[in-house]
Amino acid sequence: MxxxxxxxxxxxxxxxVTLSGGFGLIGCELSASGIRSQLQQASETLRASSNPTIACAELLPVGIGLLPFALKLEEIAPVLEEAKPAVAxxxxxEDVNRYSEWATAIRKVSPGTKIWIQVGNVTTAVQIAKAASPxxxxxxxxxxGGxxxxKGASIVSLVPETLDTLAREGITNLPLLASGGIVDGRGVAAALSLGASGVVMxxxxxxxxxxxIHPLYQASVLEARDGAQATVRSKLFDEARGPNPWxxxxxxxxLRTQSFQDYVEGSGIEDIRKLHAEAVSQEDKGFATGLKGRAAMxxxxxxxxxxxxxxAKDIVDRVRQEARNIFSYTATL
Ligand SMILES: Cc1cc2nc3c(=O)[nH]c(=O)nc-3n(C[C@H](O)[C@H](O)[C@H](O)COP(=O)(O)O)c2cc1C
Incomplete structure (x- = not known):
């Protein structure tokens, strides 16, 4: 995925991704009309597919990302009722009750749509599992990335501890997907070994x-080495843009940015915001290689x-084959 x-x-x-046998998800647009348009475009492509399972699927075989803190449920629900994506x-x-509110409303307008919820700690995962029945x-x-x-941990501990804790609570049939740091078949095999039922990259x-993607952002992705050093977690990337809505x-x-470097070296947030605003108004939109840009990447x-x-098809095919090879090899040990 x-x-x-x-x-x-x-x-x-x-x-x-869907046409190559994976499952594709569309990123969240910040308006109902934006989400409607993305789902319509996906529908036009998939309904024209020569694969009848995809072309004639009851639900639109893609998922749509939703960020409740940035959207109004009453505006999004009619769009989902119309488009019927396979996954929301x-x-x-903002809190666990909101997941439940969104899940209930989506199931009401599109009962077949599956509810998938992304979460990054065991406690909240269990609360969501109980409250929203994803x-x-x-x-x-x-x-x-993103x-x-x-307060996080890697999937190495998060996935098995979540499975164990859910089982102790009597929840044994809830599939877990894993995300974070998986870019090839080795990551997929590791995630499946930890108990995940699928992976998201x-x-x-x-x-x-x-x-x-902006060409300089993509060039920076290709250029970067050593994710432990080239990337960093921080609220600064949101705060550099203005009040942080998250x-x-x-x-x-x-990826580390010049703004992050300035912050580490003691610059104040107002100076950082000013330089950020200037940078993103330029032709390069504040992107640059060499970890010199100011826009978040x-x-x-x-x-x-x-x-x-x-x-995308080659990525899906190769990653899947790599994971299969690992499992075939380990079965011989
Ligand atoms: C550029 C970028 C944008 C993202 N935007 C979203 C988003 O809008 N909604 C969401 O649920 N996750 C978002 N994520 C996080 C992903 O869902 C996922 O957790 C992450 O990409 C997995 O880690 P990986 O990037 O190491 O594969 C984003 C990730 C990236 C890299």
């Missing part, structure tokens, strides 16, 4: 042909293994 990366995973990427992916609600939880590790829990698809518990992992720690822009 590709992650529903807001502003980057459009219908082009999501449909390419919910992330970063069809799957995506367990997001701290290696993930926004996530400021964001950063790997930033180097796909179908992603929407719920308090979230920060985000980006969300990316996960797996970035050092992302070296080539490929068709």
């Amino acid at each position: 590709n992650a529903p990366m807001a502003g980057h995973a459009g219908p082009g990427l999501a449909t390419a 992916w919910i992330f970063a609600a 069809d799957a939880l995506c367990i997001q590790g701290a290696d993930a 926004h996530g829990y400021e 964001g950063t790997r698809f930033l180097a796909s042909k179908e992603v929407n 719920p308090e518990v979230y920060d985000g992992r980006s 969300w990316a996960g720690t797996g970035i050092g293994m992302v070296n080539e822009v490929e068709d």
Whole structure:
């Protein structure tokens, strides 16, 4: 699966992933009309597919990312009723009750749509599982690119501890997906070994042909090595843009930027905001290679293994084959 990366995973990427036998997710637009338009475009592509399972599927075989803190449920529900996406992916609600509110409303207007919720700690995962009865939880590790829990852990401990804790609570049939730092078949095999039922990759698809991305952002993704050093989690990336709209518990992992460097060296937030605003108004939109840009370039720690822009289909095929090879090999040991 590709992650529903807001502003980057459009219908082009999501449909390419679905058509290659994966499952594509569209990133959240910040208006009902934007979401409607993305789903319509995906529908036009998928309904024209020569694969009858896709073309004639009852539900639109893509997912749509939703950020409750930035959207109005009453405006989004009619769009989902109309488009009937196979999955509604919910992330970063202000509190656990909001997940439940969104899940109930979506199920009412589109009963077949599966509810997937992304979460980054065991306690909240269990609370969400009980309150919102999701069809799957995506367990997001701290290696993930983009926004996530400021207090995080990698999927190595998060996935098995979440499974164990859910089981102790009597929840044994809830599939977990894993995200964060997975860019190839080794990551997939590791996640499945930890107990995940599937994986979600964001950063790997930033180097796909179908992603929407500024050329300097993509060049920075290809250039970066050593994700532990080239990327960093911080709230600064949001605060540099102005008042931070994200719920308090979230920060985000980006490639290091000049603004982050200035912050480390003691610059005040007002100076950082001024320089950021100037930079993003330039032709390069504040993107630059060499970790010199000021615009956030969300990316996960797996970035050092992302070296080539490929068709989404080739990424899906190769990653899947690599994971299969690992399991075939380990079965012989
Ligand atoms: C550029 C970018 C944008 C993202 N935007 C969103 C988003 O809008 N909604 C969401 O639920 N997750 C978003 N994420 C996080 C992903 O869902 C996922 O957790 C992450 O990409 C997994 O880690 P990886 O990037 O190491 O594969 C984003 C990630 C990236 C890299």
